Amino acid sequence: MATLSTDLPGGRKGAAGARMERWRAVAARWAFRLPLVFMVLFFAVPMAATVVFSVFERTMFWMEPGFTLFSYENFFFSARLENFLTSMKYSAIAVAICFVLGFPIAVFVRRSVPQVAQHRVVLLFILPFMVSEIIRVFALRPVLQRNGLVNTTLMDLGIIDEPITALLYTHTGVVIGEVLSFLPFIVFSGFLAMEAVPKYIFEVCDDLGVGPWRRFVDVILPLAAPGIFAGSVFIFVNGLGVALLPNILGGAGAVNAGLIATQAITALDFPLAMAVSAIMLATLMGLLWIGHRLFDLTRILTPLN
Amino acid sequence: MDDYANPWLYRLKWAYLLLIVATLMAPVMYVMYISFNANGFGANEYEFTWNWYALIFSDKLLLSALRWTLTLAVVVTLVTVPFAVLTAKHYKQTSRKLPVVFLMLAPLFVPPDILGSALLVFFKSVNGTFVMLGDALGTSALDGLFRLSFWTAVIGLIIYTIPYAFIVILITMGRYRSEQTEAARACGASGWRAFWDIEFPQIRPGVLSACAFTVILVFNEYTRTSLLKGGFDTFTTVLISQMLNTGMSPQSYAMSALVSFIAIVTIGSIILVTLVRAESLARAKRARPEPNATPAVPAE
Numbered sequence: 001m002a003t004l005s006t007d008l009p010g011g012r013k014g015a016a017g018a019r020m021e022r023w024r025a026v027a028a029r030w031a032f033r034l035p036l037v038f039m040v041l042f043f044a045v046p047m048a049a050t051v052v053f054s055v056f057e058r059t060m061f062w063m064e065p066g067f068t069l070f071s072y073e074n075f076f077f078s079a080r081l082e083n084f085l086t087s088m089k090y091s092a093i094a095v096a097i098c099f100v101l102g103f104p105i106a107v108f109v110r111r112s113v114p115q116v117a118q119h120r121v122v123l124l125f126i127l128p129f130m131v132s133e134i135i136r137v138f139a140l141r142p143v144l145q146r147n148g149l150v151n152t153t154l155m156d157l158g159i160i161d162e163p164i165t166a167l168l169y170t171h172t173g174v175v176i177g178e179v180l181s182f183l184p185f186i187v188f189s190g191f192l193a194m195e196a197v198p199k200y201i202f203e204v205c206d207d208l209g210v211g212p213w214r215r216f217v218d219v220i221l222p223l224a225a226p227g228i229f230a231g232s233v234f235i236f237v238n239g240l241g242v243a244l245l246p247n248i249l250g251g252a253g254a255v256n257a258g259l260i261a262t263q264a265i266t267a268l269d270f271p272l273a274m275a276v277s278a279i280m281l282a283t284l285m286g287l288l289w290i291g292h293r294l295f296d297l298t299r300i301l302t303p304l305n
Numbered sequence: 306m307d308d309y310a311n312p313w314l315y316r317l318k319w320a321y322l323l324l325i326v327a328t329l330m331a332p333v334m335y336v337m338y339i340s341f342n343a344n345g346f347g348a349n350e351y352e353f354t355w356n357w358y359a360l361i362f363s364d365k366l367l368l369s370a371l372r373w374t375l376t377l378a379v380v381v382t383l384v385t386v387p388f389a390v391l392t393a394k395h396y397k398q399t400s401r402k403l404p405v406v407f408l409m410l411a412p413l414f415v416p417p418d419i420l421g422s423a424l425l426v427f428f429k430s431v432n433g434t435f436v437m438l439g440d441a442l443g444t445s446a447l448d449g450l451f452r453l454s455f456w457t458a459v460i461g462l463i464i465y466t467i468p469y470a471f472i473v474i475l476i477t478m479g480r481y482r483s484e485q486t487e488a489a490r491a492c493g494a495s496g497w498r499a500f501w502d503i504e505f506p507q508i509r510p511g512v513l514s515a516c517a518f519t520v521i522l523v524f525n526e527y528t529r530t531s532l533l534k535g536g537f538d539t540f541t542t543v544l545i546s547q548m549l550n551t552g553m554s555p556q557s558y559a560m561s562a563l564v565s566f567i568a569i570v571t572i573g574s575i576i577l578v579t580l581v582r583a584e585s586l587a588r589a590k591r592a593r594p595e596p597n598a599t600p601a602v603p604a605e
Binding site for chain 1: 315318321322325326328329330331332333335336339346388389391392394395398402403405406408409411412413414415416417418419420421422423424425426427429430433460463464467496521524525526527528532541544545548553561564565568569571572573576580
């Protein structure tokens with residue numbers, strides 16, 4: 001580039017050209033950083049600001065600068081904390097179910113499907129993921145209802161005599177919703193994680209006479225741990241934070257952090273909403289930090305480099 | 306024990322995989338099935354009808370919502386995808402990869418309601434600050450800058466979609482060999498020419514999939530849009546408020562089915578096109594003889 005610009009005739013024009021070039025080089029360098037600046041301004045700063053806003057004092061319709069821990073008190077010394085912990089428990093159950101149902105699929109695809117076809121098989125799971133999550137959650141209502149698809153089918157088959165009512169407007173309903181919403185993610189992240197497990201591992205294990213259980217626990221699990229962990233954290237945090245799941249499928253007592261936050265916004269209690277966001281942020285950071293300590297999460301990115 | 310030793314186990318695993326996909330799709334399919342029933346959900350008789358769909362397209366409110374949704378999707382895609390390409394290129398060059406990847410992928414891990422309320426309060430307070438600043442300076446130009454509007458919704462949705470676009474483009478870029486850019490630059494091409502003529506054609510499938518992803522994600526998104534929008538409605542916000550206020554009506558089944566149908570057709574056709582293209586490329590490759598093979602040997 002620089003050699004091209006010096007070809008311009010005339011000394012003054014050359015100098016102007018060189019300045020132009022320099023300016024363009026700086027502009028180009030910053031153009032590549034523009035998205036990062038955007039993300040800092042509109043993602044990192046607002047997320048960090050939740051901590052500041054959470055200690056502001058509540059006014060009638062808004063809040064004013066100050067320092068009070070009232071919102072945290074409001075969260076930790078009320079039924080909200082209990083609800084939050086309960087939703088954590090059910091979210092963890094959903095993660096476990098997703099892992100048991102979904103991870104074997106990732107192993108199977110990596111191991112038994114020819115290399116060229118692997119991505120196409122995983123694409124199958126994009127399909128449900130691309131249907132709006134809200135619609136999939138709403139669609140569960142007619143399926144799980146008293147006179148819904150599951151109950152009528154089971155009754156027609158003569159397996160049960162009267163409809164199971166525990167499927168909807170209970171914690172079970174929320175867990176079912178979480179599993180059906182987030183199962184594709186454990187397949188995707190498991191698929192990425194299995195990149196760290198070479199195919200010959202299976203043959204080596206066969207040759208050494210290792211059974212499937214020990215192969216899974218001692219070989220596959222440690223190698224694929226970072227990816228599995230990332231997928232699990234994703235599901236866990238979304239189970240805590242997606243308000244519509246308990247809102248649509250849950251009954252009494254099914255309240256998660258997302259629902260507390262949106263209810264606080266509706267009640268114009270902005271400091272409380274920000275406190276909940278800050279608590280969720282802390283939970284997420286804590287989980288990621290623990291995961292990074294245990295398995296070095298940067299290993300997930302190796303296939304991308 | 307390998308898969309060939311026990312073909313039935315292999316088939317069983319395939320059956321399990323397809324069963325899971327079918328289970329994930331079942332509720333949506335069921336909704337589609339209900340949406341064509343003239344008598345709605347739970348009726349004893351099933352009578353096929355297009356009526357509920359006709360109702361959607363005669364509803365002024367819904368049509369305007371559909372227009373807003375499409376505008377939103379197009380604007381967000383026009384920003385998100387170039388941003389993702391820029392950052393992916395930056396990521397390839399930079400030596401400090403961790404901050405970049407953290408910043409780009411972190412929105413994945415922030416649940417919709419949390420991100421939505423954080424941005425809502427952020428925009429509200431920035432707007433308040435700007436109004437105060439405008440008063441002090443004696444101008445009203447700053448007043449509406451960060452009031453909840455179309456643009457705040459756009460910002461929220463860019464944050465939401467950028468990780469997906471970034472990952473898709475980064476994966477496609479992984480197959481690109483940067484020596485080609487170096488060769489182009491050595492031949493005197495400018496940085497932009499080298500990108501547009503050499504690199505872009507090779508990452509085009511990734512860029513197109515990123516566009517499709519972004520459009521569909523925006524089309525489907527409810528929580529962030531409804532928290533950050535000002536003064537307009539999108540398809541999903543109309544749908545959800547109808548469902549939450551009046552319960553499921555036959556029309557809302559038809560609306561959900563329609564949204565799902567659009568998504569399935571878009572993604573399905575992309576998958577099909579990719580498969581057909583890959584197939585025809587492979588066939589073309591097989592038909593062409595190896596460049597350094599001796600002509601006497603038939604190409605096989």
